[in-house]
Amino acid sequence: MVNKMPDKSKKSRTKNSRKWVKRFIYILIIVTLFGWSYSPIKTRMAQRRQIERLKDQLVQEHKENEKLTVELERLRGDSEYIESIARQKLGMVKVDEEGYVVIDKDGGGDSGNAPDDDSDKNVDNSESWWQRIFSIFGR
16 A cells, blocks of 8 residues: 555645745845845945035135135236236346346256245256256257
């Protein structure tokens, strides 16, 4: 005689396997939905960080703009200020004044007034200005 499994046991096994399949499908759906929603959430967070950086940059640009507006108004209305800039940055002198050039050890000249800006930080100052111009044209 062949020992057959009782019907009750077979039905409960089938029920249990169906429960596990249903649970697996539910979990799979939840994980899939979470995966789909994660990307937009991550993008949104990156966009918020970028917005904050741009807001900070905008504040800095507004401050710089205000500073430049004040500078422009001062340049438009104050001739003494223009004269002081011409003396400091360009080494200019008035008609009745004498200008002096300070010569360093290497024989290079300087107007005596160092520029306020950092525009020539990368310039090689071992040669004087006229030597640099002649070196451009190959002497």
